[in-house]
Amino acid sequence: MNATFAEISAALSDKQRILVVSHLRPDGDALGCTIAFALWLKSLGKEVVTWNEDGMLDKFRYLPGHEMVTTPPEEPQAFDAVVALDNSVKKRLGTVIPAIKDGALWINIDHHVSNDRYGDLNYIDPSAPATGQILCEFFRDRQIAITPDQAANLYAAISTDTGSFQYAGTGPRTFQAAMELVAAGVNVAQISRDMYENQPRxxxxxxxxxxxxxxxxxxxxxxxxxxxxxxxxxxxxxxxxxxxxxxxxxxxxxxxxxxxxxxxxxxxxxxxxxxxxxxxxxxxxxxxxxxxxxxxxxxxxxxxxxxxxxxxxxxxxxxxxxxxx
CATH class of the missing domain: 3.10.310.30 (Diaminopimelate Epimerase; Chain A, domain 1)
Known part of the structure; x- marks a missing residue:
């Protein structure tokens, strides 16, 4: 059974040091969601760390807040909570796992049908074509205003994971999320050029x-x-x-x-x-x-x-x- 958005928000409310992570060899959904969620947590005054086994890929450095994403250290660190986004099975976090000390609350938010619900709290929605869409619905449900920087990250997450809004699962909820993100300040023309017209030779x-x-x-x-x-x-x-x-x-x-x-x-x-x-x-x-x-x-x-x-x-x-x- 899925946790509710209210339960996830409440679970994070009394946690101070929080790690946000996603899968190795990250795509736009993984990194966009990581940054957007981390930006929200930072706005609450939390101490936020974001790791990915591969760090921040050059192709996604147009994302606002990209500098937050780093590779995990060799020495394990303690956290009050770990939020795993767009990650179907725990082992796909790679070198992030041994860098986390035991004792953290694990929250798992994802859209993969193969997700094995490894979190203490899980929200898995395979009907969503991107985890970015789930986060938009989380923020809407919790009546949290999305900043322009968060919006850019979430728009990139949804656009890249839906093949520019054409893959299966793209539907009214997806376009509603995109509409809200554009209203929150996304420059569609600019971010589209960054995503699709800036490929290395x-x-x-x-x-x-x-x-x-x-x-x-x-x-x-x-x-x-x-x-x-x-x-x-x-x-x-x-x-x-x-x-x-x-x-x-x-x-x-x-x-x-x-x-x-x-x-x-x-x-x-x-x-x-x-x-x-x-x-x-x-x-x-x-x-x-x-x-x-x-x-x-x-x-x-x-x-x-x-x-x-x-x-x-x-x-x-x-x-x-x-x-x-």
Whole structure:
């Protein structure tokens, strides 16, 4: 059962030192929510710390308050409460976990259907297309005025996680939240340029690599591309450059599912899967590989060699497509 917004607010009211965190390899929803919530807590006079295993990514430094996000220290610290946002399972916090001493109240606010409710207080809404939307509804419910800086962060969170308001789950609640954020001071044209028209050239080289190396299987209904460690060195790309590349493959006519395989050190492969057919649930497929996410967008980290993992995962995707209702 979900905690209410009132219960979450009340639980934080008597806490002074609060940590706000989100998942490793953060996206706009993770960082935008982290900063927006931290800004609210600071306005209440709280001592607020914000950590992410990867710190603040360069591509999101346009977010007001971005300097608040740092990497966790080696020595564990004590907190009265930890607020985890947009994070489905605790282990996805990465190096943040060992940096937190025992004894804190954990609050878990998220929109992933695969969330395992690891908090002392949980608010999980898989119908929301972004955790940013949930925070807008939290602030509205608690009658908390959203500042322009908070609004910019929440708008970025929602826009990036909904694919500019076009992914499944985007609905009246989403547009109501966006309307309220614009009314609170978001400069839509400026933040849109920051989000979508300021890409480093190396990302273009990665896109070129992906399109040139695209493979199609399952009668053309599955598209994929791979990125080896050697490719990463040759192209000079960063992990943050990968976001959104897979959507170019998913957009091809006839393709139902697209998959990106990224070779990692220590014999692991990061898998990102996208579907454009609700009957092909990539979260269900990723769960077979100890991953999770959403029905149309999910991922997993799988132990094994790149070609071996690729073969096994594509076989599972094709099986799902051929046996869908």
């Amino acid at each position: 190396r990302r273009l080289e990665l896109l070129r690599h992906a399109l040139n190396g695209a493979e199609f299987s399952c009668e053309g209904r599955v598209a994929c591309f791979s990125l080896t460690l050697a490719d990463v060195d040759r192209l000079g790309v960063l992990p943050e450059d990968n976001e959104g590349i897979i959507d170019h493959l998913r957009s091809v006519e006839g393709v139902i599912a697209a998959v990106f395989f990224e070779e990692l050190p220590e014999a692991k492969v990061r898998v990102s899967a996208r579907s454009k057919d609700p009957s092909v649930d990539v979260c269900k497929i990723c769960a077979l590989f100890k991953g999770g996410g959403h029905p149309l967008a999910a991922g997993a980290r799988v132990r094994g060699g790149l070609e071996e993992v690729k073969e096994r995962f594509l076989e599972a995707v094709c099986h799902e497509i051929r046996n869908r209702n």
